[in-house]
Every structure is written in structure tokens, then in C-alpha cells.
Amino acid sequence: MAKRYHKNKAKQIAKNHMDNLEDQIDKQRFVDASLAQKYLEMIRRLSRKFKIPVSRTIKRQYCKQCHILLTPGLNARVRLRDGKRVLYCYSCKNFTRTPYSKKKEN
Numbered sequence: 001m002a003k004r005y006h007k008n009k010a011k012q013i014a015k016n017h018m019d020n021l022e023d024q025i026d027k028q029r030f031v032d033a034s035l036a037q038k039y040l041e042m043i044r045r046l047s048r049k050f051k052i053p054v055s056r057t058i059k060r061q062y063c064k065q066c067h068i069l070l071t072p073g074l075n076a077r078v079r080l081r082d083g084k085r086v087l088y089c090y091s092c093k094n095f096t097r098t099p100y101s102k103k104k105e106n
């Protein structure tokens with residue numbers, strides 16, 4: 001039982017760490033792209049090790065094929081088409097489509 005508690009605690013720490021890394025990615029992506037990429041890899045590694053799902057915001061910011069951090073205008077293109085957000089990766093030419101909905105302002 002004690003071991004189990006310990007495991008949950010480690011998971012909690014990992015999750016906090018992932019949140020911090022997410023903030024760091026936002027800060028570093030235009031400053032040092034390779035550092036931001038490193039942070040992304042750390043997030044993915046933690047996610048696999050502790051079975052924590054990668055947050056939605058991060059999930060939509062990297063290429064699922066070549067695992068590169070996508071920054072629109074830098075190494076990716078974003079287009080809105082038929083209610084879907086199409087993210088195009090320049091390095092492997094892969095498309096990712098995610099649906100989006102217009103928020104009603106009333």
C-alpha cells in the first residue's frame with residue numbers, strides 16, 4: 001500500500017513537471033526552438049512513463065509523424081477548412097485535422 005501511495009505521488013510530481021514544461025515551451029518556441037523541442041520530448045517521455053495523457057494544447061502543437069514541435073509561420077501551416085483546422089508539417093508533409101467550433105458570444 002505504501003508503494004502505491006508513493007507511485008501516485010510520483011505521478012503527481014510528473015504532472016506538475018509537464019505543466020511547467022508546457023509553459024516553458026510557450027516561452028522558448030521563438031527564442032530557442034531546439035530547447036522547446038527538447039521540452040516537448042520530455043513531456044512525451046513523462047507521458048509514456050507515468051501514463052499521463054499529453055494535454056490537448058500540446059497535442060495539437062506537434063506533428064504525430066515526426067514528433068516535431070509545430071510553430072505556424074516557422075515550420076507549419078494552419079488553414080481552416082470545412083470546420084476543421086488543418087495543420088501542415090513542413091518537414092514530413094503530414095496533415096493533422098482537428099475540428100473546431102465557433103464559440104457563440106451570447
Ligand SMILES: [Zn+2]
Binds near residue numbers: 065066090094
Ligand atoms: Zn511532421
